[in-house]
Amino acid sequence: MIAPHRRSVLGGLCSCGLLGLGGCVTNMANEAPMTAGYRPQSDTDEGGLWYIVDRVERNVERSRYRVRDPDWNTYLTDIVRRLSPDLHADMRVYLLRAPYFNASMAPNGMMQVNSGLLLRAKDEAQLAAVIGHEIGHYTQKHGLARMRDAKARADVGIFLSMGLALAGVGAAGDLANLLLIAGQYSYSREHEREADEIGLQRMAAAGYRPMAASEVWQQLIEEDEADPNRQSPSVLFATHPAQQERMETLKGRAQQISGGDRHADRYRTHISKIRALLLEDELRLRQYDRSLVLLRRLQAETPEDGELIYFEGEVYRLRDGDGDRRLARETYEKALAAGGCPPEAWRALGQIQRKDSQHDAARGSFRRYLELKPEADDRMIIKSYLERSV
Ligand SMILES: [Zn+2]
Secondary structure (H helix, E strand, O other), X not given: OOOOOOOXXXXXXXXXXXXXXXXXXXXXXXXXXXXXXXXXXXXXXXXXHHHHHHHHHHHHHHOOOEOOOHHHHHHHHHHHHXXXXXXXHHOEEEEEOOOOOOEEEOOOOEEEEEHHHHHHOOOHHHHHHHHHHHXXXXXOOHHHHHHHHHHHOOOOHHHHHHHHHHHHHOOOOOXXXXXXXXXXXXXXXXXXXXXXXHHHHHHHHOOEOOOHHHHHHHHHHHHHHHOOOOOOOOOOOOOOHHHHHHHHHHHHHHHHOOOOEOOHHHHHHHXXXXXXXXXXXXXXXXXXXXXXXHHHHHHHHOOOEHHHHHHHXXXXXXXXXXXXXXXXXXXXHHHHHOEOOOOHHHXXXXXXXXXXXXXXXXXXXXXXXXXXXXXXXXXXXXXXXXXXXX
């Protein structure tokens, strides 16, 4: 697991070992690394663990939160193959529509990638950094070590909650439960460090720029720092020293390994198809300060991107604090002047103008919206407004 989201639907349950919340012992014995085609004997504790996660995987496969877009699934599978030419055939990657920065790896080779991670990665190398880290947990069998450690400490909670989650997942595959299961694999900081190092080496071997790994952490720290609701530094997230330490360690190591590509264009081609949807999911979290950091970072890459500017306007409109309405109007106008702005920007501008009693301007904006999107789902409501307000 790369990082939990502090305000996930699960609250503190979706925890990760980088915080050491599980209080793992640090002197646990390392397991023998994974080998291709490996499958444990069913009468061993490892076999039992796999039995459970195999069942979980069947629920993940059927989940309505699974993104089934074939292009994206092929793309992610290709990244796994590049990073793991030796073991990729034993891993399956599932993309989940979940607006949190996270990915996780189960001991049986089931990897879950959250859509919130895709939105936050700037290029393919950054995404590969997270995937490479997860592969590190898999190759070193950290999940098994974690289970044995929990067992040794008679920490039955982990198994209990896994069983509960399993019972609750059902055919629909409830998102909270899927994330809960992913959160069970919380690792010690030692394991996180090992996974970081393996991820870095695999990135370099696959031709990715290793510096991308520390950038991912830096970006996460920036978002955390912008969040006024973050908790005290001593608990959970808020620029936790572990984040800073991992970022700096990764940076130092990457400086020793030169070269590598970012594959920013290839990434952009893929993300552009789903980005609007992911940004809508992001805004539903109502973590506006965090979203603004994200949007400004994305805009720094492509400054005249009307879609990104429109979503920045959406943040102001939804936040609706002092001066936000004016900011929203100005930002929508900027978005409409830039290329690639969705028709919804006209509707949003119309809403602001209507609130400001600029009825002529509002009617003009709504008409423009309907011209550009005549089949809009809300066309009847807009038309009725236009007729009423003549
Ligand atoms: Zn991890």
